[in-house]
Amino acid sequence: MSPKKVDKEKKKQAILMSAIRVFAEKGVHNTKIADLALAAGIGKGTIYEYFRSRDEIFIEAFNFILRDMETRLKAEIAIPEEPETKLKSMTNIVFSSLDQFSGDMANLFIDIWHEGIRSKSGPGGGLIDLGQLYEDIRLEYKQVIDEGIQSGEFRKIDSRMAASTILAAVDGLILQWILNPEAVDLHSANVKIMDLFLNGIKRHEE
Amino acid sequence: MSPKKVDKEKKKQAILMSAIRVFAEKGVHNTKIADLALAAGIGKGTIYEYFRSRDEIFIEAFNFILRDMETRLKAEIAIPEEPETKLKSMTNIVFSSLDQFSGDMANLFIDIWHEGIRSKSGPGGGLIDLGQLYEDIRLEYKQVIDEGIQSGEFRKIDSRMAASTILAAVDGLILQWILNPEAVDLHSANVKIMDLFLNGIKRHEE
Amino acid sequence: MSPKKVDKEKKKQAILMSAIRVFAEKGVHNTKIADLALAAGIGKGTIYEYFRSRDEIFIEAFNFILRDMETRLKAEIAIPEEPETKLKSMTNIVFSSLDQFSGDMANLFIDIWHEGIRSKSGPGGGLIDLGQLYEDIRLEYKQVIDEGIQSGEFRKIDSRMAASTILAAVDGLILQWILNPEAVDLHSANVKIMDLFLNGIKRHEE
Amino acid sequence: MSPKKVDKEKKKQAILMSAIRVFAEKGVHNTKIADLALAAGIGKGTIYEYFRSRDEIFIEAFNFILRDMETRLKAEIAIPEEPETKLKSMTNIVFSSLDQFSGDMANLFIDIWHEGIRSKSGPGGGLIDLGQLYEDIRLEYKQVIDEGIQSGEFRKIDSRMAASTILAAVDGLILQWILNPEAVDLHSANVKIMDLFLNGIKRHEE
């Protein structure tokens, strides 16, 4: 790679990071190219030197965020730990990623879900493959649960569905938290929902 | 004196139902007034005889859907049943509402979430109060769980958080199902996630 | 004329009178057909039973007002009086017509001027012939002034221009009064501007 | 860094001058954005690079015309002259401004009056403050008349009303001239109406 190329890549990253913050704050839909240019401190036309279109910026922003989260999830999985501990850590990683890039980061998740789903059937034929992403994460959760079943620590449940459900609960709680941060205490959520999933609601006679 | 016999309220409902289908199929954001008119079999201008603006149609559509689901949830709550049975029924109601108006109904939920969140801070000051809606449903779940705790059937857990989590799991599973209907079997989900919540993942010594 | 026809004509007049009030209040341009129907207490469609188009209503309203004023001017002219007295009375008639139909009548004059001028070159080829109207009034003023010159009461001035100027001053003062009723006291105007004009027009004894 | 060398202020002026001509020719009300763009030789969208809205163009056009006339009136006032000469010059300035920007300039005056009056009570709360403008000009005329009274050249008349009346006559004559240029000879008007007014205002030696 020539130094020129490296520079270009660097500037593209800078624009992207700036774009992520704007997307989070104003919403993907309300963000104009002019906003991105202003935030990045460059001219409108310059954006097109680094990205082919408005959509491409969003896609790259999305991928950047997701790659980041996946990396951190994968790293956690690699550490040898009890399944129970691992599940708790994984959930924690997702919750903690809400502030990773911007205080309004959570809002951007909504945009990502929205765009990810709505663009599925669009003419672009799916700007974002959220389906694959979820499948990946689901399998990672499932693997941990299967470990627990193998070791006899967990019941013989449908591990795939359990994985989906834990993942679902995390997403859903984020949604509720966005709607009203006071309605859900994400801080304590991690511990409590894991207790719920691990022990269930019912009182077990011993 | 009044020769034209058109029940305006009825026609408005018809336009609304038609609009809901279009919104579900194309997405609120991608739906143009012209699409709504075409689908309803009327002229563009006629829409404005029944709705003040594009946004108003969306809001009324949302409220219509919402009122429908709330009605059914409330009806379920009123039936005297075991807490465990009640929880299952409530979850079932939400899942089954996915096909209520359109096959793509679930997609519309995403739009509702999206708009509900993104319009929060917008100039309109929140077209939709999703926060209140969730609080209402959360309390209904909580009430059932509290009943179970009272009767000794359930453990003494944080019932509010448990309610939030069940609600969250339902939403999250819907999200995953939309992303890939083959990845999550909503049909069996109801039974399985309730088993999960009720009994937990852990194996309990007896 | 059959009784039916008389009735129709009567109703048309009623609609017209009602329309004049609405035009005066809201301005011709801002008045919708629906407003006229509402004010007349009839249906929108019914308007078209009596008038071919929106423009026609305005034209007929205009003609109604103008015919009224002309009639009163002609009546004044017919009375045998000193030229000086006659001029004062004529000016007074115009000023007093401002409240004839509505408190906002004066505003309607502006609309009449505006439309009268702007429609001159339009495709309709002149909805209103204000030019002819002004010529008529001008000649009436001129005739009175010529009388005064003949009798030696007035100087030998350009009577046509003097007529135009008096007429102009009346219009112009109405304009100023509309812009700010406190800036011009129309009540005292009649006496004062006539003093102004007469002491210029009159031959002064030396 | 700034390759496009376009003086935005200059171009805005050019668009405005072009717009004034179109407004004058077609009337403010009949002028579409597309007309303005066509006349200026630019695209529809480009208009909005220089003006926020259609109304803003009109307001700026009006202010431009106004500022021009005021400047010339003020300049005239400043020259030390006999009150009689000054009055003649002032009137002349108004008459001569009719061709300043366009042959149809006079028509635009009608639009300005119309809009100025009709927008008074509108929702915009008065795009244009014609009332203040007239008050300013009135006071300038009054000042000259008062000078004449002071010096004994003029009779002790109500100078404010006299000022209003002269101003009114000028406006009214312009109106008549617009309606039919052959009906009023503006060229000779200046001399003749001043003769009329002066011989009324002046104290006559006996």
Add this chain to the structure above:
DNA sequence: TATGAATGAGATTTCATTCAT
């Protein structure tokens, strides 16, 4: 005759993208 629901032409405005400099 009276009505008002239905209509669609037409106007304003936005903004992603292009391209001359």
Add this chain to the structure above:
DNA sequence: GATGAATGAAATCTCATTCAT
């Protein structure tokens, strides 16, 4: 490479007029 002026497609909304009842 960087820029931002220019563009026009596209979307919303208005309202005079028509016409079935």
